[in-house]
Amino acid sequence: MTTEAVETADLPPEDRHDPVERRAALHGWDPELTRVWSAPPGLVGWLSAVNHKDIGRRFIWTSLAFLFLGGLQALVIRTQLAVPENDLVSAELYNQLFTMHGTTMMFLFVVPCLEGLAMFFAPLMIGARDMPFPRLNAFGYWAFLAGGLFVYASFFTGEVPDGGWFAYVPLTDTEFSPGRNMDFWLLGVTLVEVAGIVGALEIVVLVLKHKVPGMALHRMPLFVWSVLVMAAMMLVAFPVLLTASLLLELQRKLNLPFYDPSAGGDPLLWQHLFWIFGHPEVYIQFIPAAGIVSTVIPAFARRPIVGYRLVVAALVATGVASFGLWVHHMFATGIPFLALTFFTAASLLIAIPSGIQVFAWLATLWQGVVRWSTALWFVIGFVIIFVLGGITGVMVAVVPFNWQVHDSFFVVAHFHYVLIGGVVFPIFAGLHYWMPKLNGHLLDERIGRTTFWLMFVGFNVGFFPQHVLGFEGMPRRVYTYTEGDGWDLWNMVSSVGAFVLGLGFALFLVNVWVSRRRGELAGDDPWDAPTLEWSTTSPPAPYNFRVQPQVRDVSPRWHPADPEEDPELAAVLEELAEPYEGRRETVGTTTLDGQPNEVVLIATSSIWPFVVAIALVVALAAALYDLVVLGLVGLAVIVVGVVAWLWPGPARTEVP
Amino acid sequence: MSVWPEELGRSAPSHLRGARSGGLYGMAIALGVASVIGGTLLYAHVHLAVNAQEWPPQELEGPATSTVAFAALVAALAAAATMAAYRFVHADERDRAHVFASLLAAALLGAIALGLLVVSMAPLRGEADQHAYAASMVVLGGFVALLLALGVMGALVVAAWVVVGHEGSPPSDSSRNLRALQTYTAVATLALLAVTAFGGGS
Numbered sequence: 001m002t003t004e005a006v007e008t009a010d011l012p013p014e015d016r017h018d019p020v021e022r023r024a025a026l027h028g029w030d031p032e033l034t035r036v037w038s039a040p041p042g043l044v045g046w047l048s049a050v051n052h053k054d055i056g057r058r059f060i061w062t063s064l065a066f067l068f069l070g071g072l073q074a075l076v077i078r079t080q081l082a083v084p085e086n087d088l089v090s091a092e093l094y095n096q097l098f099t100m101h102g103t104t105m106m107f108l109f110v111v112p113c114l115e116g117l118a119m120f121f122a123p124l125m126i127g128a129r130d131m132p133f134p135r136l137n138a139f140g141y142w143a144f145l146a147g148g149l150f151v152y153a154s155f156f157t158g159e160v161p162d163g164g165w166f167a168y169v170p171l172t173d174t175e176f177s178p179g180r181n182m183d184f185w186l187l188g189v190t191l192v193e194v195a196g197i198v199g200a201l202e203i204v205v206l207v208l209k210h211k212v213p214g215m216a217l218h219r220m221p222l223f224v225w226s227v228l229v230m231a232a233m234m235l236v237a238f239p240v241l242l243t244a245s246l247l248l249e250l251q252r253k254l255n256l257p258f259y260d261p262s263a264g265g266d267p268l269l270w271q272h273l274f275w276i277f278g279h280p281e282v283y284i285q286f287i288p289a290a291g292i293v294s295t296v297i298p299a300f301a302r303r304p305i306v307g308y309r310l311v312v313a314a315l316v317a318t319g320v321a322s323f324g325l326w327v328h329h330m331f332a333t334g335i336p337f338l339a340l341t342f343f344t345a346a347s348l349l350i351a352i353p354s355g356i357q358v359f360a361w362l363a364t365l366w367q368g369v370v371r372w373s374t375a376l377w378f379v380i381g382f383v384i385i386f387v388l389g390g391i392t393g394v395m396v397a398v399v400p401f402n403w404q405v406h407d408s409f410f411v412v413a414h415f416h417y418v419l420i421g422g423v424v425f426p427i428f429a430g431l432h433y434w435m436p437k438l439n440g441h442l443l444d445e446r447i448g449r450t451t452f453w454l455m456f457v458g459f460n461v462g463f464f465p466q467h468v469l470g471f472e473g474m475p476r477r478v479y480t481y482t483e484g485d486g487w488d489l490w491n492m493v494s495s496v497g498a499f500v501l502g503l504g505f506a507l508f509l510v511n512v513w514v515s516r517r518r519g520e521l522a523g524d525d526p527w528d529a530p531t532l533e534w535s536t537t538s539p540p541a542p543y544n545f546r547v548q549p550q551v552r553d554v555s556p557r558w559h560p561a562d563p564e565e566d567p568e569l570a571a572v573l574e575e576l577a578e579p580y581e582g583r584r585e586t587v588g589t590t591t592l593d594g595q596p597n598e599v600v601l602i603a604t605s606s607i608w609p610f611v612v613a614i615a616l617v618v619a620l621a622a623a624l625y626d627l628v629v630l631g632l633v634g635l636a637v638i639v640v641g642v643v644a645w646l647w648p649g650p651a652r653t654e655v656p
Numbered sequence: 657m658s659v660w661p662e663e664l665g666r667s668a669p670s671h672l673r674g675a676r677s678g679g680l681y682g683m684a685i686a687l688g689v690a691s692v693i694g695g696t697l698l699y700a701h702v703h704l705a706v707n708a709q710e711w712p713p714q715e716l717e718g719p720a721t722s723t724v725a726f727a728a729l730v731a732a733l734a735a736a737a738t739m740a741a742y743r744f745v746h747a748d749e750r751d752r753a754h755v756f757a758s759l760l761a762a763a764l765l766g767a768i769a770l771g772l773l774v775v776s777m778a779p780l781r782g783e784a785d786q787h788a789y790a791a792s793m794v795v796l797g798g799f800v801a802l803l804l805a806l807g808v809m810g811a812l813v814v815a816a817w818v819v820v821g822h823e824g825s826p827p828s829d830s831s832r833n834l835r836a837l838q839t840y841t842a843v844a845t846l847a848l849l850a851v852t853a854f855g856g857g858s
Contacts, residue, residue, distance in 0.1 A: 132681075132682065133678075133682060201685045201686065201689070204681070204685055205678045205681045209681060235685060235688060235692070236692055239693045240692060240696050243697060243700075247700065247795070250791070250795070254784070254785065255785035256794070256795070257785065257787065257788050258700065258704070258788055258791055258792070263785075263787050263788055264704060264708045264711070264713070264787045264788035264789055265704065266703065266707050266788075268707075269700055269704065272703065273696065273700070588677075588678065600677075643813055646813065648817065
């Protein structure tokens with residue numbers, strides 16, 4: 001099926017007023033399948049939507065909105081630090097700004113954006129029709145949005161979180177943070193964590209059960225491998241922070257002294273729990289970003305990736321090893337020497353799988369016939385910046401060096417090199433590469449390359465000087481400095497770079513807007529790419545594929561399967577292309593070798609995930625303001641909402 | 657949720673059979689997440705115990721071990737009742753009355769276990785804000801209580817499905833998932849019993 005845009009006027013008159021028929025005709029989709037897999041029209045329909053593309057798109061755009069909010073906070077921070085003894089913001093506001101900046105980027109932008117990309121593209125790449133539990137998926141989005149808005153609501157009450165994105169106790173206990181500032185943070189982030197966990201659960205089940213026939217694990221696209229590892233890590237790491245946050249909230253609200261040493265508690269317990277989550281969190285962000293890089297490079301090098309199995313092994317090894325590094329964030333807390341040695345060794349070890357991937361990417365480019373595009377430029381920028389960030393990572397893993405630069409601007413420079421270079425650049429590569437599937441249009445290449453150069457130059461000018469500032473002794477999290485400290489020049493340079501970087505982000509938005517307005521229609525596959533998402537229309541139909549494909553190779557578009565090899569299976573897949581009693585059906589396969597073994601019913605649209613998420617945020621707000629009755633109402637609505645959500649429809653055509 | 661192809665009215669070939677459904681995978685992962693939460697609470701308990709000068713403090717009375725043991729026994733019986741319900745659902749005759757009775761018994765036993773757990777924690781009332789030991793025991797107990805409450809609600813909901821004809825014919829994932837949850841809860845209650853017995857219970 002191809003994308004053939006037609007004018008509404010060309011449609012038969014009876015189809016012009018039916019939005020589903022009109023949409024199907026405009027994009028060349030199957031009208032009956034479109035009707036079965038579409039959300040109902042209107043506002044209630046929009047709130048009830050559960051399709052993975054709707055939810056994925058909402059995750060991506062909402063997280064980008066948070067990126068721009070976090071970016072604005074960063075620009076205020078850099079403006080404050082541009083000159084010594086600046087009084088643009090007070091020390092209190094500065095604390096709030098760096099707390100919200102870190103919280104926004106770590107919890108509200110990177111992970112949700114990557115989850116959004118996973119939700120949108122992973123089902124397409126494995127040939128599935130939707131996520132396994134679409135209502136849970138929709139709940140995850142509303143919980144994420146509600147959690148993000150909950151944290152940001154603190155700006156309206158004047159109680160903005162100010163204890164850092166790591167929320168160390170005792171700084172965040174009621175003794176030193178008596179307002180509701182950190183309660184906003186703890187409850188809001190908990191909701192976002194819940195959203196992350198349900199999204200991760202979805203992704204794991206999707207990948208294990210919903211691959212198309214023939215897609216054994218060793219034929220799975222690397223992006224899908226990466227999001228599988230990411231999701232598995234989230235399922236282990238996020239509940240730890242969720243639990244730690246609830247314990248801190250219980251301490252703040254009910255005086256349960258988990259972190260209070262005067263009553264048998266221990267403040268270091270928070271640091272352990274936070275970094276057991278926090279260090280894998282960095283790799284939860286990096287691994288899918290690496291998956292994007294491993295997807296973009298073969299498409300533009302026009303050859304399969306070099307060392308596919310080694311890259312998969314590297315992704316898994318990175319994920320596993322990342323859980324053994326958390327103490328390197330606590331080298332300055334008086335940890336026993338043996339532990340220091342172990343965690344130093346583990347921190348150095350993780351450079352090996354990362355190195356394997358870098359060599360695989362470079363070898364693929366070296367052996368390929370490279371076609372340059374903005375997406376590939378972002379990948380090149382990523383490799384350069386990430387390698388620099390990786391090198392400084394090895395430096396801070398060495399205990400004596402770590403003690404020297406601890407809590408200095410060197411660390412700020414290091415983690416921005418890792419997180420912006422290692423994650424944000426690949427995300428932008430992915431957005432430039434996949435935009436045709438998101439909105440049907442190609443992004444403008446000229447604007448795209450200007451965006452890249454502004455971001456690349458701006459980033460390096462902005463953050464490289466911070467290494468020097470760290471060496472010169474400038475501590476992080478100080479709201480100003482004096483003229484005689486000798487930090488004026490590099491701070492000014494860093495601030496100029498930050499604004500250039502911000503200009504790059506803004507230009508990306510302009511590019512999206514321009515491409516939506518008058519961008520070139522992309523067609524099904526503008527890149528001649530190897531993976532399945534390019535086998536369907538741009539944007540894809542609500543059902544993804546009329547007939548779900550079969551796979552015999554890791555590059556299924558370059559080496560397609562012959563359906564005649566298994567005519568019986570081909571007949572089943574063809575039969576599933578005809579909707580039966582309006583049911584949403586997809587084929588299920590075995591985990592390891594992708595052999596078909598069931599027909600799976602997929603849940604229809606439902607308003608209840610939205611209702612439950614709203615009730616949840618009401619209950620949290622009630623907890624924040626000690627409103628017992630409102631809290632009980634919220635809990636009651638949650639119980640009723642969950643039962644209604646799970647209640648099967650008539651004749652089992654609707655499944656929870 | 658998956659069903660057999662023939663129940664969809666599809667002419668699927670014979671090799672489209674014998675699936676382990678996505679619902680079961682989802683439940684297994686959800687219980688895995690619960691294990692991480694429970695494991696984190698346990699880690700916190702052990703970390704605090706190892707680093708405390710006195711654990712548990714002599715002046716504090718721990719949870720009543722015998723009552724926790726009784727709660728664990730009743731939780732195990734609730735799990736057995738859901739196992740029976742699952743067996744009835746998948747029995748050839750698909751006897752709805754037996755399924756309903758088993759689920760109702762599971763809900764009742766779960767509620768009794770929950771009540772016993774609350775009673776067992778009564779000695780810690782008023783002490784949770786005095787020392788981390790009491791706080792930790794209350795939170796561990798609360799975690800198990802939450803699982804028991806979920807089990808009770810789940811049993812009641814699936815029992816309601818049986819009444820309106822949505823469970824039992826054809827069988828769905830619900831009773832299998834409920835069985836997994838109740839079994840897990842019984843094991844969690846046993847773990848709580850171990851912590852109570854070896855960590856200062858009275």
